Amino acid sequence: MLWSQTFIPTLKETPADAEIVSHQLLLRAGLIRKLTGGLYTFLPLGLKVLRKIEQIIREEMNRAGGIEVLMPALQPIDIWQQSGRYETASGVLFKVRDSARKEWVLGPTHEEVITSLAANELNSYRQLPKNFYQIQTKFRDEIRPRFGLMRAKEFLMKDAYSFDATDAGAMASYHKMYDAYNRIFARCGLQAFPVEADTGVIGGNYSHEFMVPAETGENDVVYCESGKYAANIEKAISRGPAEATPTESSGAAPDKFATPGVVTIEALAAAPYGVSARHQIKTLVFVADSKPILVLIRGDDSLNEAKLMAKTGAVQVRQATADEIVELLGARPGSLGAVSATLKTPTVPVYADEALRGARGMTTGANEDGFHLRHVEVDRDLKVTAWYDLRTVKVGESCVETQQPLKIRRAIEVGHVFKLGTKYSEKLNATFLAEDGSRHPAVMGCYGIGVTRTLQAVIEQCNDKDGIRWPVSVAPFTVCITPLTVAPESQPMTLARELAATLEAAGIEAILDDRDERPGVKFKDSELVGFPLRVNLGEKSLAKGEIELKPRGGTMRMVPIADAAAEVIAWVRAESARLQG
RNA sequence: CGGGACGUAGCUCAGCCCGGUAGAGCACUUGGUUUGGGACCAAGACGUCGCAGGUUCAAAUCCUGUCGUCCCGACCA
Numbered sequence: 246m247l248w249s250q251t252f253i254p255t256l257k258e259t260p261a262d263a264e265i266v267s268h269q270l271l272l273r274a275g276l277i278r279k280l281t282g283g284l285y286t287f288l289p290l291g292l293k294v295l296r297k298i299e300q301i302i303r304e305e306m307n308r309a310g311g312i313e314v315l316m317p318a319l320q321p322i323d324i325w326q327q328s329g330r331y332e333t334a335s336g337v338l339f340k341v342r343d344s345a346r347k348e349w350v351l352g353p354t355h356e357e358v359i360t361s362l363a364a365n366e367l368n369s370y371r372q373l374p375k376n377f378y379q380i381q382t383k384f385r386d387e388i389r390p391r392f393g394l395m396r397a398k399e400f401l402m403k404d405a406y407s408f409d410a411t412d413a414g415a416m417a418s419y420h421k422m423y424d425a426y427n428r429i430f431a432r433c434g435l436q437a438f439p440v441e442a443d444t445g446v447i448g449g450n451y452s453h454e455f456m457v458p459a460e461t462g463e464n465d466v467v468y469c470e471s472g473k474y475a476a477n478i479e480k481a482i483s484r485g486p487a488e489a490t491p492t493e494s495s496g497a498a499p500d501k502f503a504t505p506g507v508v509t510i511e512a513l514a515a516a517p518y519g520v521s522a523r524h525q526i527k528t529l530v531f532v533a534d535s536k537p538i539l540v541l542i543r544g545d546d547s548l549n550e551a552k553l554m555a556k557t558g559a560v561q562v563r564q565a566t567a568d569e570i571v572e573l574l575g576a577r578p579g580s581l582g583a584v585s586a587t588l589k590t591p592t593v594p595v596y597a598d599e600a601l602r603g604a605r606g607m608t609t610g611a612n613e614d615g616f617h618l619r620h621v622e623v624d625r626d627l628k629v630t631a632w633y634d635l636r637t638v639k640v641g642e643s644c645v646e647t648q649q650p651l652k653i654r655r656a657i658e659v660g661h662v663f664k665l666g667t668k669y670s671e672k673l674n675a676t677f678l679a680e681d682g683s684r685h686p687a688v689m690g691c692y693g694i695g696v697t698r699t700l701q702a703v704i705e706q707c708n709d710k711d712g713i714r715w716p717v718s719v720a721p722f723t724v725c726i727t728p729l730t731v732a733p734e735s736q737p738m739t740l741a742r743e744l745a746a747t748l749e750a751a752g753i754e755a756i757l758d759d760r761d762e763r764p765g766v767k768f769k770d771s772e773l774v775g776f777p778l779r780v781n782l783g784e785k786s787l788a789k790g791e792i793e794l795k796p797r798g799g800t801m802r803m804v805p806i807a808d809a810a811a812e813v814i815a816w817v818r819a820e821s822a823r824l825q826g
Numbered sequence: 827c828g829g830g831a832c833g834u835a836g837c838u839c840a841g842c843c844c845g846g847u848a849g850a851g852c853a854c855u856u857g858g859u860u861u862g863g864g865a866c867c868a869a870g871a872c873g874u875c876g877c878a879g880g881u882u883c884a885a886a887u888c889c890u891g892u893c894g895u896c897c898c899g900a901c902c903a
Contacts, residue, residue, distance in 0.1 A: 257852065257864065258838045262896050282895065336901065354903090388827080388901055395903095402903055454903090463902085550900085563900085661903060695903030729862060765863035772863095783862060 246722065248758040251289045254278075255770050265461040267705035268393035270713050274774045276721075283390025283398035290774065293721040294700055295401065299380050301432045301718065302403045302694060309425040311378040311405055316358045318382060320350050324357040328672050333560045337385040339398075351384035356669050356691060359406040363675040363687060370410045370679050373687065374418055378405035380696065392461065394697040395657070401696040408670070408687040410677065415688035419451070419664050422692040426455050426660050429694065432824055434716025435703055437659055440466050441476035443551045444663055455660035455694075457702045462657040469644040469651055479551035482634060483642035483651055486600055488523055490543060494605040497620040499584060505615045508579025510544045513608065513617065521545075526601060526609040526621065528581040530570045533559035537573050537590075539583050541597040541629070543604075546636040556633040557596060574612045582610035584618055584626045594630040597623070602632060659699045665689040713775030714797050717820040722756040724748060724813060725776035729764050729783035737782040740792070740806065744780065747810040753817050772797065778816060780809065 254275040262279075263269040271277045276291030287295060303313065325331040325338070331350075339351040352358065359377055367375060383402045390397055407418035423439065430437035435457055442454040454477055456466050467481035468474065476482070507513050510527060513520045525544025530537060531553070538557070542548050554562050567577060574581055575589045583595050589612065601607075605622040623629070641650045670676065670686035678684055700719075707714045717723050726745055728737035741757055748755045756776070758767050764783070771779050781793035781801075792809040794816065795801045804812045 255864095256837065261832085261838070264897070279895095383903080385902070389897095389899090391897090396901090400903070404903085658903065693903050698903055763861055763863085763865065765861095765865085767864095768862085769864045781862080785862065 246754075246756045248756055248760055251756075253290055253770070253774065254288070255773055263393065265392050265395075265705070266708055267461070267701045268395070270704050270708055270773075270775075271393050271701060274713055277394070279393075283387060283396070285394060285397065290721040291700075294703075294715070294719050295696065297719045297721075298433055298696055298699055298703075299401075299403075302380065302429055302696065305425045305429045305432070306378050306403070306405065309376070309421045311376045311425075313379060314377050315379050315381060316352070316355050316362075318352050318384065320352050320358060322348050322350055324361055324673065325350055328357050328360075328669055330357070337387065339384045339386050353383055353385045354402075354691075354693070355379070355381075355404055356406065356665070356689075357673065360669045360673040360675045360689070363406075363408050363670070364673055367408055367675065367687060368677055370677055373677060374407060374409040374414050376405055376407040376418060376422075378403060378692075391463075392701075394701040396463070397697065400698065403694040403696055405692040407690040407692070408675070409689075410679065410685070410687070412666075412688055415664055415666075415690055419662060419690045422662050422690065423453060426662065426692070426694070430455060430457075430659065430699075433699060433703055433719055434824055435659070435699070435706060437702075438475065440468070440656075441480050442661065443477060443479040443555060451664035453662050454658045455662075456656035457659055457706060458654055458656050459702070459705050460655050461705060462655040464656050464658050465653050466656045467638050467651050467653050469647050469649050471644070471647045471649055473646040474644050474651075478637060478653065479549060480555075481638040481651075482645055483638045484645055484648065485642070486523075486543065486546065486636070487639070487642055488545075490600055490602075490604045491524055491606045492603050494622060495620055499586070499618045499626055500620050501611050501613075501616050501618055503615060504580075504617045507615075507617070508577075514544075520608045520617075520619070524607055526582070526604070526607050526623075528583050528610055530565040530573060530578075530581065531562050532565050532569065533557055533562045535561075537565060537569065537593055539593055539595045540635065541583055541595065541601055541627075542636060543598065543600045546598065546600060546639075548598075548635055549637040552633070552635050553596070556635065557631075576610065576612045576614050580610040580612065580614050580616060582612055582618060582621075584609065584611075584621055585628050586626070587612040587618070591628075595628060596631055596633055596635065597627070597629045598635040599632055600636055657698070657702045657705065658695075659702050660692075660694040662692045663690060665691055708775075709798060711769075712773035715775045715777055716824055717777045717817060718824045720775070720777050722754045722776055723778065723817055724753060724755040725771045725774075725779045726755055726757045727764075727767050727771060727779055727781050728757075728759070729767075729781065731759050731761050736787055737784065740787070740809075741780075741782050744782075744810055744813070748813060751810075751814050753814060777820060778813065780813060 256273040259269050260272045277285045337353050341349050380403045384399055409415040409418055437455045437457045439453040440456050442452045444452045465478040467476050467478050510522050514522050522545035527542045527544050529540040601623055607621040608617055608619045609621055611618045640653050644651050667686040675687050676684045704713050726741045728741040730737050745755050745757045777797050779795040786793055790806055791803040792806055793801050
């Protein structure tokens, strides 16, 4: 491929609306251009990388027994109503109407479609297990598109769905995908690792996310350095708070005292009150599926809303408004409590974090503006509807596996595997006949990879001050051949054309920079775009009978003209071998 | 949807406070000189100052509204 014959609009300056380095480099290296927020055009080089990642995914999915299909992006709403997600996922659903005013959705994911297919086509245990996958554009009405391809309204996703006759079979399918994902990301040159994850709107009961460590990621991962424990912070557990919850009893009854103007944990912890956060009970009011609930957390902990949703089974949870709180409790935020005697509405459910079990000598709001209660004993003074682990794990807490201190780091989620169970197969009647003639819903799993996000994650992980450093497996071109003069019959250009032809014949993709530009421009561009190996053909070296090999980010090496092609091929083969998972 | 910032040439930005001729660098066109790390000289082309109202003799500049973009929070591959 000749550079002049394709389209690589590099930018010397950083576009103003790109915040993170991978987004900046996507634009500067001429891989993508924005149409509008959350929607991007892939330019030739970006598309080449995308196709390479797709191909790696396809190879590994096929190797793991996946069967490729292609489902409609435009979907009827009835299957979404049947699964119940027309409501629960309505926040991300793009809805469109046809000329007859009939409503459709643009698929954000395909459990409904594939399960409908399975309902019709998979009727016998003899047909199971099956794992269908596709690589397709997804549409999500993201509340806030962000960071270029990281969170877009439209993005390319590989999604796979497994159907098994038994739970054990479903676990086996799950682990096949888990292993395939590890290979896929390794082959893409990414350092990605699986962590335990919350299942969210998709539902199900077992799940891992594949995370790429990066400061710009949108997730916090809690992990133990032993490697024995890693989980998304939404799901993570520990052996509890570093400091124990107070349990010593003074025997005194709850005592109301005036705290004018005190509406925060910090204010109550400060003089003249001096009630440390650990001795306070934080009372939060939420509306869960339209019903108010009270949530109790130790004063120095923070609530994990994902856990709240998961544990209570609520589908939609939001914080109550100030007006709703006053109506429910008769006081404003800052003076709220759950002590039974102070509750205006005693029937309201009270969910308490495990860390508060047996707590005594606590202080909490009196449900009267400007007053708190002290000497509160949870078991004696409160009626707790249910105890759950609701707190967010903090750095340094003890690992449940090893008791070592836990760490937290930011990461980008590039893949997610779920064991779904029979949630969708039951709702959409995907049942099969077992050997004994009994009918059962298929046991399902679903498995996603954000292909476009993976592309950007590679850039986020592989770059330096000069630009991108593509792993050979996904580089748009493996070799950039750079003649320093481009007159058609010049020696550099003649040798460049020969080398390009030889590499092509060896199955190595090369781009020949035939632009009549000064060497500096060509060097800068090739480094910005990030081709793994550049071959310089300049009169200076050629006069000594040499050609220059410059690996991206490595040191230049001279090789005799006659050996150049063989040396390049050997280099590429060695690099490729390193990335074979 | 809440909070913040910003919309001026293809790109990066100045001008706005204090109203009065719309600017710079890069990119682009032409000619010349250069040619191993984003060249130089000269000439040129490129703008409804996001949009709509208002105030004013006069608005990029002041006021109101609106649209868009980016960042922080709730959502997710």
